[in-house]
Amino acid sequence: MIPLVIDDFTGVSQAVHNFLISTLGWPSWLAVTLECVGVGIGLLLVYAILALFYILYERKICAYFQCRVGPVRVGPWGLLQSLADTLKILIKELIHLDNIDKFLFALAPYLVVIASMLAFAVLPWGNGLQIIDFNIGIFFLVAVSSIGVLGILLAGWSSANKFTLIGAMRSGAQMVSYELSIGLSVLTMVCLAGTMSVSEICAEQENLWFIFKGHVPAVIAFVIYMIAATAETNRGPFDLPEAESELTAGYHTEYSGIHFGFFYLAEYLNLFIVSGVASLLFFGGWQPLHFPGWDTFNHIMDFCPSIIWFLLKCFVLSYIIIWFKWTFPRLRIDNLLALEWKYLLPINLANLVLMALIIVLGWHIV
Numbered sequence: 001m002i003p004l005v006i007d008d009f010t011g012v013s014q015a016v017h018n019f020l021i022s023t024l025g026w027p028s029w030l031a032v033t034l035e036c037v038g039v040g041i042g043l044l045l046v047y048a049i050l051a052l053f054y055i056l057y058e059r060k061i062c063a064y065f066q067c068r069v070g071p072v073r074v075g076p077w078g079l080l081q082s083l084a085d086t087l088k089i090l091i092k093e094l095i096h097l098d099n100i101d102k103f104l105f106a107l108a109p110y111l112v113v114i115a116s117m118l119a120f121a122v123l124p125w126g127n128g129l130q131i132i133d134f135n136i137g138i139f140f141l142v143a144v145s146s147i148g149v150l151g152i153l154l155a156g157w158s159s160a161n162k163f164t165l166i167g168a169m170r171s172g173a174q175m176v177s178y179e180l181s182i183g184l185s186v187l188t189m190v191c192l193a194g195t196m197s198v199s200e201i202c203a204e205q206e207n208l209w210f211i212f213k214g215h216v217p218a219v220i221a222f223v224i225y226m227i228a229a230t231a232e233t234n235r236g237p238f239d240l241p242e243a244e245s246e247l248t249a250g251y252h253t254e255y256s257g258i259h260f261g262f263f264y265l266a267e268y269l270n271l272f273i274v275s276g277v278a279s280l281l282f283f284g285g286w287q288p289l290h291f292p293g294w295d296t297f298n299h300i301m302d303f304c305p306s307i308i309w310f311l312l313k314c315f316v317l318s319y320i321i322i323w324f325k326w327t328f329p330r331l332r333i334d335n336l337l338a339l340e341w342k343y344l345l346p347i348n349l350a351n352l353v354l355m356a357l358i359i360v361l362g363w364h365i366v
Contacts, residue, residue, distance in 0.1 A: 009128035052082040054268040065326040092257040104158035109262035111151030118144035126307035137198035156251040167250030171241035181228035184348040189281040205284035217355040229274035236325035279313035
């Protein structure tokens with residue numbers, strides 16, 4: 001069955017390019033420059049809007065778990081609280097410290113933001129609505145997401161503060177360790193897809209999502225990915241780098257104003273990014289829920305726009321990660337690393353071999 005596509009963005013970029021060159025008569029270099037600037041501005045706007053939404057989203061969920069009402073004073077139902085907090089951060093003074101490495105101290109928050117924005121650009125928002133799409137998209141995504149740990153290590157080391165240094169070292173050990181589990185979970189699903197192209201991975205799930213096609217190995221990979229993604233984003237119960245009761249605020253203790261805001265934004269956008277990657281690899285990205293032979297059901301699912309499908313999946317998966325934070329107590333650092341090296345990593349390796357066997361034997365759903 002050919003799906004009913006009610007929003008196809010595939011030809012939008014080419015139509016805009018042709019309009020600037022053919023209709024307006026602009027030179028090619030000027031048209032490409034304007035398109036790149038427009039994409040950059042749009043990316044920044046979506047980045048900021050999603051961060052504001054996620055801050056309010058978690059505060060409301062946290063309040064629900066703790067039998068509170070959450071923000072209610074700024075705007076109707078507290079919907080403008082995140083905007084008020086943003087304005088407050090923007091007008092805060094940047095405190096200049098002595099005895100620090102000023103260049104690295106200023107560079108660190110930008111590295112964290114750049115890493116999240118590069119990963120942000122790879123996500124498939126809708127049918128044809130993707131900033132970067134090439135044949136090694138998943139490899140690029142895994143590579144750029146590892147840049148963020150450099151910013152965290154630089155922030156802790158350049159602050160010349162023992163608490164920030166401890167937080168940065170914890171974060172480095174934690175993120176480097178759990179990147180292995182994330183990478184192996186991603187590799188398991190890449191084996192099932194047979195490609196590293198983000199658009200092709202979405203296309204492979206047109207009839208059925210990978211969480212169903214991959215049987216037991218796909219479910220195991222999803223569970224391990226969610227645990228590792230929670231640790232990778234430094235969220236509870238794996239929030240040891242920012243343990244308030246031990247390290248004040250961890251690696252960004254000495255930051256203020258917009259520099260602290262960069263760390264804050266990147267933390268919430270990383271939550272969206274790991275949810276988006278899970279949506280892409282396990283739940284079809286922007287693809288609607290289709291079952292082979294269920295023509296009427298599939299036809300109804302196609303009426304929901306692709307971008308809505310993607311955002312809904314991301315918000316549900318983010319809810320699960322937030323649920324972890326407000327349910328489980330914080331782990332000790334030795335327990336956190338033991339969970340990765342003694343349990344998740346061996347299970348992941350065995351699961352990768354099992355997925356390879358299923359694919360070779362043809363037991364997966366094509």
